[in-house]
Each structure stands twice: as structure tokens, then as C-alpha cells.
Amino acid sequence: MSSGLIFILGGAASGKSEFAEALALESGLSAHYLATGEALDEEMRHKVKAHRARRGAEWITHEAPLDPAPVLAALDHDCVCLFDCATFWLSNQLMRDGDLAAAEARLLDALTDCPARVIVVSNEVGQGIVPADALSRRFREAQGRLNIALAARAGLVVQVVAGLPNVLKGALP
Template structure:
């Protein structure tokens, strides 16, 4: 990875996308992890704890469930960063009933101008059935639009299926 490079990693739930994204930082001394997850129940707390244990102690974690843009804006050119994940960030905003268009525009602007090496993880949610309720359909549509924008902003796009990464755009160094 080079300074200012953006890699977008997407895949289905439990597809191995976060584990793959973390491998891109194997040579980094102190990578930054921007976390969007919130532990509202024991199951999510356990998932977060598994991710923390897998990453190990070399990572510096920045909790940013709503302000990932601010965390990205604070990065310098010497930083390497993993933002995991845009899906939970979006969910947090939908549930907080914030003005999503403005928040998304701010996040995308921060990503586009980020001087750090940045990997963004997100879920691909458009390959399943049409959800049966309005909030779920709104989420799916918003996530699809966000993923399109993230893929457009990225230098490299990687789709992870069953733990296997496939480069869709650009190349991994």
C-alpha cells in the first residue's frame, strides 16, 4: 500500500472480509483501526472481542460509531488505517435518524482527501431477497448507494467470498 491509497473490501456477512483486510497491514508498525461497531448485546460484544483478539495489540483503535469522517480526517500521511465497517456506520446513522446524505457526503469527502493508506470494509447486501419491511429496504438501498460511491472513490476494490479475495478494480501491491 502507498500513502493516499484507498482499498475497498466488500463481501457478505461472515465472508472473511475483515480478516482479509487485516492481512493488508502485516508489515505496519502501528496501524489505526477505526471501529464503527457498538456492543448493544452480548453477541455483538463477543464478536467485537474476537476481532480485537485477532488483530492483536499492535493496533490503535479509534471508536467512531458515528464520526468515521472525523477519525479519517485526523489521519496523517504516515498512518495506515482500517475502517471497519461502513455497514455498521450506516446502520448507526439510520438508527440515529441523522441526515444521512450529509453524513455520507462528509465520509466520502474524508476518504477522497485522506493522506493515509486506507482500507474500508463494507457488506455487500444487494445479492439477497428484497426485505419485507421499509427500514430494511431503506438500509439495503442506502448501503448499495454507499458501496457504489466507495468503490468509485477507491483505487482498488476487492470482493471477498468464502474467505477468497477477488480483485474487481485496480491491483493489490
Template sequence: MLPTGTFVLGGAASGKSEWAENFILSRNLAVTYLATGRAEDDETRFRVDVHKARRDARWVTVEEPLELAGPLTALAPDTPVLIDCATMWLSNQMMIEADLAVATENLLEALRACPAPWVIVSNEVGHGIVPDNKLARQFREAQGRLNIALAREADLAVMVVAGIPQILKGALA
């Protein structure tokens, strides 16, 4: 059985998405994959293709870069959802100059109202150097605040480093 909410954190290319996918699939359930990324260049399209290649017929993909409440609240209770990822969702919000406090609260409310178990993947961006430009600093700060909120909301929080999960909160069942 999956926890009600699971937060999976890690650096870029740390194995966090693959770990989250395997965590859900180990329960032998059909899964909704809620994709927040926009494949607008060749590099991003390649990364999306790598992610898609790992998923088989058990996955139903819903692409939604901004408004997650609708897809989350429409799920059946027995169909868990993997949201990949909070970092792209936040970036998308910033690109349209959304009110991040409102957008974050809407996301948290949608997670609370979600009838299905959820797993959300996010990047840890606070382990590097202080960015040299204002927008990057604003993003790093906003990502840190979002990660804190998601970790608070989750029953299980996992940090993936080099493909190895480290439990930060809760316990694996």
C-alpha cells in the same frame, strides 16, 4: 505500498475483515483501527471480542460510530487506517435518522482529505431476497448506494467470498 484507498466488500462472515487486516499488516505497518460498531448486546460483544483478539500491539483502536471525519483527517501520513465497517456506520446513521446524503458526502470528503492510506470494509447486502419490511428495504437500498460511492472513491476494490479475494477494480501491488 498501500493504495490511497481500498474498498473491501463481502457478505456476512465472508472473511472480509480478516482479509483487510492481513492486507494492511503484510506491509509491516502500524495501523489505526477505526471501529464503527456499537456492542450493545451479547452477540455483538462476542463478535467485537473475536475481532479484537486478532489484533496485536501494531493496532491502535479508535471507536467512533458516527463522525469519522475527525479521526480520518487527524492521521499521520505513514499510519494507514482500517475502517470496519461502513455497514455499521450506515446503520448508526439511520438509527439517529441522519440525512444519509449529507452523512455520505461528509464521509467521502473525509476519505479524500485523509492523509493516510485507508481501507474500508463493507457488507454486500444485495445478493439476498427483497426484505419484507420497509426499514430493511430502505437499509438495503442505502447500503447499495453507499457501496457504489465507496467503490468509486477507491483505487482498489476487492470482493471477499469464502475468504478468497476477488479483485473488482485496480490491482494488488
């Protein structure tokens, strides 16, 4: 377990990213944003633009949709890194149909070994209906397993529901 790892979990549009951003800024450390989403369509371009505007100029942004390990390794102990989000990262992996187990192991090692405080945002996708197609079921299962692995390594785990944080593990600073 890495006490410097914080895991923020919630449903879509639950307020988890906003909560994570506030937590990062409250740390007083140099704020880095590790973006995993790719702006491949107009909706995502709008979402990326809105997220950047909300964060403001004090954030240093890194884009790493597939391999965040080099970015995480380059950060220093006087930084906080918001990894937003594990769900997009996983989706990117599945769409490229590579070795998911190896990619996940590399990600988990990079998060654990990172000298900076890292806040990982992820979606809880397992509370809905069983998806009708195989890829969606594979994604749901993989996301659940990834979330379990992230929660196990984190010193603080917070579920955000309707903008309200519920601490599941550890204590808020």
C-alpha cells in the same frame, strides 16, 4: 478517486475483515483500526472482543460509530487505517434517522481527504431477497448506493467470497 483508498466488499462472515487486516499489516505502516460497530448487546460485545483478540496489540483502535471524520483527519501519511465497517456506520446513521445524505457526503470527503492509506470494509447486501419491511429496504438501497460511491473513489476494490479475494478494480500490492 483516491489511490490510497482500498475498498473490501463481501457477504457476512466471508473473510473480508481478516483479508483487510492482513492487507493493512502487509503495508508495514502503523496500523489503526477505526471501529464503527457498537457493542449494545451480548453478541456484539463478544464480536468486538474476538476482533480485538485477533488483531493483537500492534493496532491502535479508534471508536467512531457516527462521525469518523475527525479520526481520519488526524491520521498521517505513514499510517494505514482499517475502517471496519461501512455497514455498521450506515446502520448507526439510519437508526438515528438523521440527514443521511449529509453524513454520507462527510464520510466520503473524509475518506478521500485522509492522508493515510484507508481500507474500508463493507457488506454486499443486495444479492438476497427483497426485505419485507420499509427500514430494511431503505437500508439495502442505501448500502448499495454507499458501496457504489466507495468503489468509485477507491483505487483498489476487492470482493471476498469464502475467504478468497477477487480483485474487481486495480491490483493488489
